Amino acid sequence: MFTFPKMLKVFRDDILQDSFEKNGFVVVPFYTPEEVKELTELYYRLHPKDEKGFFPSTFSKDKNYRTIADDEIRRICERAMNLYLRDYKTICGSFIVKSPGPESAMCVHQDMTLVDESKFTGINIWVPLIDLTKTNGVLQALPGSHRLYPTYRGSTIPGIYDEVSEQIKPHLQTLFLKAGEAVFFDQSIIHYSDANLSNEVRIVTNTYFTHKDASFRIAYWNKDFGNKVELFDEEDSFMTDFEQFGHNIHDRPKIGKSLGLVDYNFPKITPEQLQKVYGREEKPLLKRMLESLFK
Template identity: 65%
Template sequence: MFEFPKKMLPVFKDPAVQEIFERDGYVVLPFYNEQEIKELSDLYYELHPVNEHGFFPSTFSHDKNYRQTADSSIRKACERSANLYLENVKLVCGAFIVKTPSPESGMCVHQDMSLLDESRFTGINIWATLCDLSVENGTIFVLKGSHRLFPTYRGSSIPEFFQNVSEEIIDYLEPVLIKAGEAVFFDQSIIHYSPPNYSNKIRIVTNTYFTHKDAEYRTYFYNPELDPNKVEAFEQSDSFMTDFEQFGNNIHERPKVGKSLGLVEYNFPKIDAAYLRANFKPTNARELINAVQREHQKTPKGEGFLSRLKGLFS
């Protein structure tokens, strides 16, 4: 089992921003200017596969050209602001994350998969929006401070420490209500969630993953039959995120790429509802989400509604 570093290697130039990030697991900053927003929106409409629906990150696309062009163009568009705020980092992967209007476009309560040795390094997403975000169009919600509850190995084969209380966690989340051009920089180990896009417009954000310049990629896989108390570590290349073909596919299987570094001990932490009550203050997240859902049921918008309407007239 590993421990978090006593002191995170700083990546923000401004110590005050670094402090907020370390304390809360996220920080909101202005990011894209109007021209960058326009260029990225145009690029999305030029590139995106027509059959996308629901929740769709470009990293899940089977179209390698889409994945790679989105990656290089988004990383380039990020450079101006990244240079303003960050130091000693590498921007590893850029992607579009799109939610078409649909009740199926939500993303469950989760932490992102481990991509590094987190005893030394921190993986950070710059989740930057091209449109104003609201609870209605499916903004992100975070569990403030949850990035430091337990050191974890994360991947689709590894049980999550909060899996028995995923639903209850919603009562403690904070919505991140950011405007077009703003970004939330969040630690990949923070617990987060985003409800469906119940508006009548597509929601497009970009996500750019970065880390300290010296970090190397690691992923982790759990096969209890091999050893119930250990996970297998893999060394991966920096192009892992754009080249990995198993994302939207056979993600639960042992990675077909990377070099196995062998088995490492893991204590599989677990929390319950009492733990949440003792450590977090309830918020109005569920009320906000339910209000949008009730409104949608009264006056549905988006794909599900349109296809039902078409069904009535065809």
């Protein structure tokens, strides 16, 4: 198994870089009000009629929608990305939409492996186009959880959090972003978002980027592999080319070049470890109650 590398710098500002490395995320102002308006209009112009629940544009079967969303979000993001970042390459822009309803919840998870994490870090810039509240699908993240274990992640690979998903929730930090504010988060951070129970569709843009020299890498497992996972090299266009998101995501990837099997011991977070690293539940719970009083 690989060990965590010293992260290659991508933030221009050292304080942001250090905070990102320590916590696995940072929050910064990102879109102007005009950009928020332009992106909201773009979404309503493009979006397929049948969207329900949790619906990222990368899951859409409509390649035209995926591609236009990707091109336009990248274009509009560029100004703010250049303000904060250096030595990066943008991989994909997408909308992540939560229509009102209980089925729009997203479980506790880490995002799939997309780069070779023995050298590089994959980062999402997640920006809501409306103010977030405790009822409209606010994002929550477990600070520092990107450094609990080096992992290979994919829809068929058991997660490190599988046995403590519910116990993790009181320790999550709730990110009450305003429209146009961004959280930059390491893809391997443990995160969660509850259902959108408001009356309004929650639209987010998510722009995925990494260090300019990073190679694209995904992982796949099935039970015949035992304690090994199969790695695949992918093109940088993987996120828009991959047709399996949201459909046959549990099948072996149909694109990319197999690099063969590598050892993986499927680490697990235990309740004791959670308590040791994040403290007893009472403190985060109190914090959550205070947060909800002021929101």
